[in-house]
Amino acid sequence: MVLLASFHVVVKGQETGSLNYKLSLKAAIDYALTHQTDVLNAVVDEEMARNKVKETVGIGLPQVSASYNFQDFLKLPTTLLPGEFSNPPSDTPIPVKFGTKFNSTAGIELSQLIFDGSYIVGLQASKTYKELSVRNSRRTRIETATAVTKAYYSVLVIAEQLDLIDANLTQLSKSLNDTEALFKNGFAEKIDVDRLQVLKNNLETERENVTRLLELNINMLKFQMGMPIQAELTLTDQIKDIRAEQVALAVADTTAYKGRIEYALLETQQKLNELDFKRQKSTFLPTLRGFASASKNFQSDEFSRHFDNRFPTSVIGFTLSWNLINGGQRIYQMRNAKLTIKKTENDMLNLKNGIAQEVSANQKLYLNSKRSVENQERNLALAKEILRVTRIKYEQGVGSSLEVTTAETSLKEAQNNYIKALYDLLITKVDLDKAAGRINY
Structure with missing residues (x-):
């Protein structure tokens, strides 16, 4: 899996200039993990947490x-x-x-x-607070990797759509030229030429829109990576290679929560809650x-x-x-701290169930998307074959231009359905990897 690669601080993409990059998905993620603002701020938060630990330790020093x-x-x-x-x-x-x-x-x-019981517990809590900041930083890296992956796939899908439009436009231009030649020789009607010209005009307009959409998505990818918008970015991965990757599908994965950073964060929060309960108890000591x-x-x-x-x-x-009597405030503070622990236990149980449901749902969505792509590929191949046969029949005088126009429209519709299904497949693949805890940085 592309997403299983470990974190490297050096971007392993081909950099052909200071603002000209050729990056694989792995290299794009690595770039984001060293340049994206949220990741950089998470690193700063880790350093602040380390300083907080040292500050707490200093309270007990001379x-x-x-x-x-x-x-x-x-x-x-x-x-x-x-x-x-x-x-x-x-x-x-x-x-x-x-x-x-x-x-x-x-x-x-x-x-x-x-001696101060609160200080002893505070030392333990400060180290757990540091652990919480580290896990928060990891969550930020996972979210960044997920966002970059989806943006990267989006660019690849739109580029694939543009390739299909170009291929279709080439074939349509040839049909239009051939029909114009037949019209000049008296073997076709003007309406046949006009129909194909309308299709060609619409396809050229669609190509312009998709080209602009591709530029927007490339800029969005740069933004997700923390790359300057003015930089030139070329993607090196291919959709066929990504689709060839094997995706693990479990019948009932009830342990996926162990690999999820959200559950790890709740575990750390529970440690802090338990330490707060100990701190409340320590206030009874001198x-x-x-x-x-x-x-x-x-x-x-x-x-x-x-x-x-x-x-x-x-x-x-x-x-x-020694604070001997304070009106019972400490007792109720301690009880509330214990209730907070109970609430977090409930949240952890709910998260376990939620993650199991999320994995199951994303597995089904992925399988549905995979079947949909396979069906749309067959439909696309069939639409191409229908268009090819229809053109031959028209050129031989046994078919009508309306049949050709209808076949061209069907091919365009099949291409659009294929692109949508392909995009859904790649996005559900990322969602499944994230739900199963396989995105680790």
Whole structure:
């Protein structure tokens, strides 16, 4: 399968110039996985998640802070002392000024988290959050690969339609020339020429529309790949090679969910829910922090001698905090966290069933599309044969121009039906691969 190839950061397509590419589907997907904006942003999200883990780890590492405080007392504060302290004692309070004009304090403090249940659970949750970002990134790559594949197939189908129109136009032009020659020689009527001319005009108009549609789809493919729109892009894969690929069809695939990134994301989300439940339980435990600090206080009345008088202080200790009663809030928060786990379990069960149904439905759609293409191929071959015989009969004078016109119209209708069936087949093939979890990047 083209879609089973592993991810490579180097595009293995033939690049003939800075803005001229010849790419297979595999190379187009690889190009998208290194240039598409959503993929690039997903890589950034992964890096942000790694930084978030390191940030969480840092909460439990030693925290060191330094400070310096300087004060210039323009007026020293006054304190009233009881008059009993005066000599002789008095009933009137005595105003006294304490301190020095210049005061400053320099200190450093170290703190360390010793125990916090929420922090321990937070470490586990941060690693799971990183896992979630990685899986989200993988989902983005799968969605990008799917979108590029469908756009690539769409271009191939329209190119095939254009080839059929060109072949039909060549045959129709020959019939028109032959009929004009017969008309000039008196063996055909003017209405025979006019009918074929109308068909040719309509087919030329259709060719112009399909040509523009092909350009639009090529630009859409470039957009899905993250390629500049002004770049020249040529596709190297062929529809016949893609159709020749074998598609695995299981009678009842009940394990497809294991390969689906959506289920893996739910599993990771369930881990986060379980960790949130543990975090809620941990809030019943106390928190213990240790600290140590050292400082020096400088005092003087003269700024030039400010640092001569220093008074050191140092202290170590710990803080134990324990929220004993909070009105029952933690109990209900814990219950809701447990209910969230139950909801995710239900979602996982529903997703399993949904994926099984999706695989079964896409298998049937693929088989129907495959049969439809085979039928339309037979109809197309039959329409070509009818047109060939009708032309021969007309040239030999045993058939009418109306029969030729009808055969030309039937061929065009058969071609359109074949193109639609072919497009449906390729798209259902991609949908089946995605549903079965076979698109992995």
